[in-house]
Amino acid sequence: MNVENIGPVLGKIPSGVFILTAQNGNGLETGMLASWIQQSSFEPPTMTVAVNKKRYLNDWIEESSEVAVSIVGESEKQYLSHFGKGFEPEEPAFDGLATEKTGSGLTVLSGALGWLAGRVRSSVDAGDHTVYVVEITDGKPGEGVSSQKPFVHLRKNGFGY
Numbered sequence: 568m569n570v571e572n573i574g575p576v577l578g579k580i581p582s583g584v585f586i587l588t589a590q591n592g593n594g595l596e597t598g599m600l601a602s603w604i605q606q607s608s609f610e611p612p613t614m615t616v617a618v619n620k621k622r623y624l625n626d627w628i629e630e631s632s633e634v635a636v637s638i639v640g641e642s643e644k645q646y647l648s649h650f651g652k653g654f655e656p657e658e659p660a661f662d663g664l665a666t667e668k669t670g671s672g673l674t675v676l677s678g679a680l681g682w683l684a685g686r687v688r689s690s691v692d693a694g695d696h697t698v699y700v701v702e703i704t705d706g707k708p709g710e711g712v713s714s715q716k717p718f719v720h721l722r723k724n725g726f727g728y
Contacts (some may be wrong), residue, residue: 568657569701570726571584572725573620574724574725574726575723575725575726576723577723577724577725577726578719578721578723578724578725578726579721579722580598580697580725581600581719581721581724582603582604582614582638582703582718582720582722583602583603583604583638583639583717583718583720584600584622584639584646584647584718584720585600585601585602585604585636585637585638585639586598586599586600586601586623586634586636586637586639586646586650586679587599587600587601587618587634587636587677588634588635588636588637588673588674588675588704589611589627589628589633589634589635589673590627590633590672591626591627591630591631591656593629595627595656595657596660596661596673596674596675597624597627597653597656597658597660597715598650598660598661599616599618599624599650599653599654599660600635600646600647600650600651600653600721601616601618601636602728603615603616603617603696603698604616604617604618604636606612607700609676611702612681612702612703612706613685613688613700613701613702613704614636614683614700614701614702614703615698615699615700615701616634616636616686616695616698616699616701617693617696617698617699618650618697619695619696619697620695620696620697621695623656625697628643628687628699632686632687632704632712633673633684633685633686633687634673634684634685634699634701634719635669635671635673635674635683635684635685636682636683637676637678637681637696637716638641638679638680638681638682638683638684638709638717639679639680639717640679640680640709640711640715640716640717640718641715641716641717641718641719642711642715643678643680645657645720646676646679649663649664655705656682661674661676662703664678665677665694667707669682669683669684669705670684670704670705671684671704671705675707677709678709679709680708680709680711680715680717681704681707681708681709681712682706682707682709683706684701684703684704684705684706685701685702685703685704685705686701686704687700687701688700688701688702699724
C-alpha cells in the first residue's frame with residue numbers, strides 16, 4: 568500500500584460533524600464528536616455510525632442498542648470544542664448546552680440542525696473502528712435545518728482525524 572498516494576485522496580472524502588449520544592445499562596449517558604456517519608438505506612431508513620474501538624462508548628452501545636445523532640451546522644463550531652476533548656464515563660457531557668430528549672430518552676442538542684435516533688440492528692468490524700447499522704426510529708428538525716448547511720469536514724490525510 569502506498570500511504571503517500573492514498574492518504575491525501577482518502578482525506579478528501581467528505582464527512583460531517585455529529586454528536587453521537589449513547590447510554591449504558593445503568594443510565595449513564597455521554598456524547599462524543601463523530602464524523603463517520605452516513606445514511607445507508609431508504610427503507611427502512613438506516614444510517615451507519617463508525618466508532619473507534621478504543622472508545623468505551625462501544626460497550627455502552629452493545630448494552631443499550633440505542634443511539635442518537637445530533638447534526639452540527641456550519642455555524643455551530645462551539646460543539647467541536649465542547650465535545651472534542653472527550654468525556655470520562657461518569658463525566659456529564661451535556662452540561663451548559665441546550666438539550667432535549669428523544670422518544671427513547673437519549674439527550675440530543677436542541678440547537679443542532681436536527682437529530683435522528685434509532686436502534687442498532689447490526690455491526691461490522693472495520694479495522695480500528697466498529698461500524699454500527701442503526702435503524703432510524705425517531706427524529707426532529709432543528710430551527711436551522713432549511714436555512715443552514717451541515718458542517719462538512721475534509722482531512723489533509725486519510726490516515727488520521
